Amino acid sequence: MSKPLVAVVKFAEAYQSVRRALELSDGLAGLKPGDRILIKPNLVSWDFDLPFPPYGVVTTSAVLGALVRILAEEGYSDITIGEGPLMVPKTIGQAMYKELGYHQLREKYGVKLVDFNEEKFVKTDLGGLTLSLAEKVLEADKIINVPVLKTHNQTKVSLGIKNLKGCINRASKMHCHGKDVDLSHTFPHIAEKLPVALTLIDGVFGLAKGPGPTGTAQRLDLLVASRDLLAADVVGAALLGYRAAEVEHLAYFARRNGGSLDINDIEVRGEPLAENIHPLEYDWEWTAENTGPLGYAKRGIKGLAVRKYDSTMCTGCSMLFNPVLVMLMAAFKGEPFPNVEVISGKVQLASPGFDYTVLFGMCPYKLNKDNPHIKQAIAIKGCPPDLQEFVEAMREIGVPCDYKDYVQYRHYIFHRYKAEDGFDLGLFKIDNV
Template structure:
């Protein structure tokens, strides 16, 4: 059996680097001139109110534009870019396209820009799992998948297979984070269903403790290309310091499709893999007794137990969990908190012995509203929760949370990225 071909290329100038990656991987061999081609970048979210460092979080516009230019030069004229970003609270896809300069691609090459959240989703049987997939994704003859080289605090890595979770509607995304299903056993079915002809992993930046902007980015200058999506992900995981066999959704996808997660089953071309491995942590460290991030213990915070997030916390809540952690840490003034537990997700249950139990989100509220261990419930029942409601509720029990502390933190993490270290915002504009 022939080995899947995977190219690892150093990123220098965008057009030349992308073209080289496609040539080495024979990446366009599966496309026909009349194909309806959908490009699926990773544009998971943006923030139009607070500073947003996009490095390692979203696909660079430079790589995306170079890909479109190559496709146009090779005679492919029916190109759509599609994504279903996080709705906060309404969809922001078209605003992101404008922010990232994609309108230039529309005007120059006739590329169609589709926000999946604004179009029809089709209920689709994915072999025992029913999800609603974007009509544009199902209508495409071929999909070019352009994820980012990043870690993910719930799935270790977020690469090609994980990127396609953006092709389902909000309810289906929440279902993937269900109480009775394993997250890593849901979204691989999407990847197995869709006609992905090429995966081009954008590793200009890598992200530790991803997938959002509160992770830590590094300039890596790498591209990975393969016509075999699993093979690309196996190599991408290796570059981040992870064996694919230790990443559950990769092994699950391999079982679904008959593929292999053994890197020795691949034909690697381009840059030597071993010289380009950059181990990046995927998770935040919690205390052994699960009372909060390790940083809480180092600061001497007591009287508070924030239970660690799990895979049942969906994206809406997870994007707000970091602000909560920052606000609580900043509220600590040296005195113990008033014996509070905070739980989240769809499976965490209130523990006995706490005077206050914060139910962060609609799911923990539904699960725990009749829990006899709760003395006084503080229910932040939104889906996702409302941070202003959380802030007010904490103040009422003597915890001086202030959203402005999180605003200050966001300014800090944005400004820690220096142009001298290669963090160039121009890479996110066309």
């Protein structure tokens, strides 16, 4: 039995690099003339109000644009780009396409740009799990999956299999983060259903402590291409410093569908794998007592316990949890907090002995609204929660949270990326196709 083939290519000029990755992996062999091809990038989110460093967070326009050009040159004309980005408070897919220059692809090659959140979803049996998949995805003959090479604080890595979670609706995404299911045992079912013909992992940048912009990006200049979805992720995980067997959603997919997690069972062409491994951390460290990030303890913060997020926290709350952590840290002025506990997600229960209990989101509120351990609840019940409501509620109990502190932090993380270190925003624009 032949080994699955994976190409690892150094990224230089986008068009030549992508073409070489496709040639080494025989990446277009599964496509036929007339196929309805859907390209699924990773466009998890954007921020049109605050500085947003996209490095390692979203697929580069340079790679996406080069892929479309090659497909057009090879005679494939029915091309759709589709994504279902985070909805806070509304969907932003078309705005992201414009920001990233995708309209150029529509004008030159007739590419259709679809925001799944604006389209119909179809409830679909995925082999023991029912989720609502975008109809446009189900209509595709072949899917080209273009994830980013990044870590994920809930799943260790976010590569090809994880990227397909963007094909389901908001309710299904929340279901994947359920209290009675393991997150890593949900979204792999999506990959089983879809006709993924090619995975092209964009590793121009890699991201530690992802998946959002608060992680730390590195310029890696790598592309990974394979017609085998699992093999692509096994190699991608290895490049990030993780054995696939240690990544539960990859192990789960392999158990259900066959395929090896052993890197030695894959034929890797192009760059030597061992010379291109860049170990990147996926998780944020918390105190042993689970009272907050280690940074809180280093600052001497007392009277506050922020319980660590878990896999039941949905993406909407996850994107807002970091501002909460930043604002709470900035609110510490040397005096202890007024004995406050902050809980989140779908399984965390309020602990006894706290004067105030912050229920961050509708899920912890529903779970704890009758909890006898709570003396005074501060319920931020939105889905996702409202940050301004959180700020006002904390000020009422003497904790001077200020959203301006988070704005300052966002400017800081944006400006830490320097052009001389290879952080080029031009890679996220399509100006000339």
